[in-house]
Amino acid sequence: MVVDGRAPDPREARSAPEFIALLRRLKDASGLTFRELSQRAEAVGDVLPRSTIANMLGRTSVPREELLAAFVRACGCGPAQVADWLAVRKELAVHGERAGTAETPGAAPEATAGHPSEPPTVPLPGPDPARRRRPRTVVAAAVALVVLAAAAVTVTLLVRDDERKATPVSGPVAGRTVQIRSVHSGFCLSEQRGSDSGRLYQVPCEQETIPSFSLKPLDGDAWRIVTDHPEYDLGCTGVWDGMRDAGAGLQDQGCGKRGDAEQFLIESVGRPVEGYRIRPAHTRLCVGAEGNSKESGAKLVQAGCDGADRGSLFSFDPVAEKTAGG
Secondary structure, eight states, X not given: OOOTTTSOOGGGOOSHHHHHXXXXXXXXXXXXXXXXXXHHHHHTTOOOOHHHHHHHHTOSSOOOHHHHHHHHHHTTOOHHHHHHHHHHHHHHHHHHHHHHHOOOTTOOOHHHHHSOOOOOOOOOOXXXXXXXXXXXXXXXXXXXXXXXXXXXXXHHHHHHHHHHHHSOOOOOOBTEEEXXXXXXXXXXXXXXXXXXXXXXXXXXXXXXXXXXXXXXXXXXXXXXXXXXXXXXXXXEEEEGGGOOSTTOBEEEEOXXXXXXXXXXXEEEETTTTOEEEEEETTTOOEEEEGGGOOSTTOBEXXXXXXXXXXXXXXXXXXXXXXXXXX
16 A cells, blocks of 8 residues: 555646656555455445556556556555546647647648758669560579478478377367467467466467466356466456457456356367357457467467368367366
């Protein structure tokens, strides 16, 4: 909790970036983590996800009024201090709007100011007709190299596809710690190390993936994907802020904040089983890589259910014999 005398004075800010810098100082003065700030806000009826805090403190523009008020309250500021922060925020927002639309008296037109006069361009002489064409042997060699390169890429992709198909598919088992692997890309779900957004991406399975995942059965054939993060402890996977739109990302967060947006139906596809669809219970869409990407680093989102060839099938590969709570 912020102690009087330690909290920065928002009236020191002369610009939006300075205002954000003071908010970061306020957070440091509170001594609270993102998760603790989120919990304090929830206790008084405010909505303040830890990912939203991180995004706010990483921007260079002033935050929304309701977000700012929730944040400074969570840091321990009283009503008078909250009012000071909101007043400075309003002043900076108005000043920023005016600065963005005002014109400087006597300023030169944009085209003149941005492009100083240049000497007239003198046309260069055309190429020597005798040198326009490359020898046919050079062209033929270049074409051959392109064909060989394309063939090599094709072979590599086919080998990778065969490797993915050869990897056995595992179904969901309650309590078992697993890596959740995309059958489509061969990559596994993970957060980015060092990030507190909780957003999920697909990364090579051989690297250490975080958090660890396990499955907990719920009523009505639904499952909860329980997370155990080395920094943020136990939580749940769910759809970002409980959104219903296709394209909404998957995010790890504390359990119980998103209702059935953190419950999933897990359905087998194919005979023999080719993989499992993961479907958020609140939308019945399917989890998959954004844009059906096969590239490492692609975000995981909810989208239409198009089957194995569209990146929506997964395997729950066991990685240990221990169980995870939740």
